[in-house]
Amino acid sequence: MATANKTCSLGRRIYRIAASVSGAIAPLIIVWGCTANYFNAGAIAWKTYTNSRYGFEFPYPSNWTSLAAPENDDGIAFIPLQNNTVEIRGWASQQLPNSIITEQESVKKINPNFKTAQGVSGVLVVEVERGVGSMTLTLTQSQVKYYWQGRSKSQDFPDYYRLFYYIAQQYRIPKP
Template identity: 30%
Template structure:
């Protein structure tokens, strides 16, 4: 079986000023109507991978489930991001976020089947590491 090289696509978000790269053979959705981000993988109801920005609001509870395990992830840009990984309703859940100095929160959200995660874990983490402010 011949080895194929997959080109990567970089999505640039002008509203919140970030970019992220993902495999070119993934079918991504359109940017959301409000311009905060987009789905990076569409066409399978068991796969929810999205990226988005938001303004930080004081007093909003954005806690994660106790079943989630925390780790710090250094992005390719050198920024340290917070990452939580765990299971929710039989799915693997990965949430990555970091905040800019001007109080914009950048988010990468993954909720996929265990089989998809096991087959694509390196790609999912490579995507996460590619996220950066622009």
């Protein structure tokens, strides 16, 4: 166990250096390896947010508080009381009909690389930049795009990665 802690401590130091110098690939490998063993979803008291307009839902830690929801009820954001630089957010939006989507927009589409516990395929993008690390999930069903995102300061991202990943896995959308 002590060896694993030393390795992860070294990994976190390397992550901080790499995150400030470059992009996301090397830091993400370190983040994945060092935080995977330290997250226990069963140790967290959860609540579930359900969106009344689009019907998506996701769990969030019960001791996190919501920010003001937009008037159109397209989503919500939550932050932990002790750290307002960390945020989880879910929202949805109507897409234009397929006939109106331009060729340029269709080129930007990325192949699905993630599957939720519900069995819905989507795109999960993890970005660690100089100041902010984020994990963004995008799911598309019919003419609706569903999004979920976790964000934190890049130096804190390794501490939240597994939490964000778990919530992304639990994100649910209405059945077609």
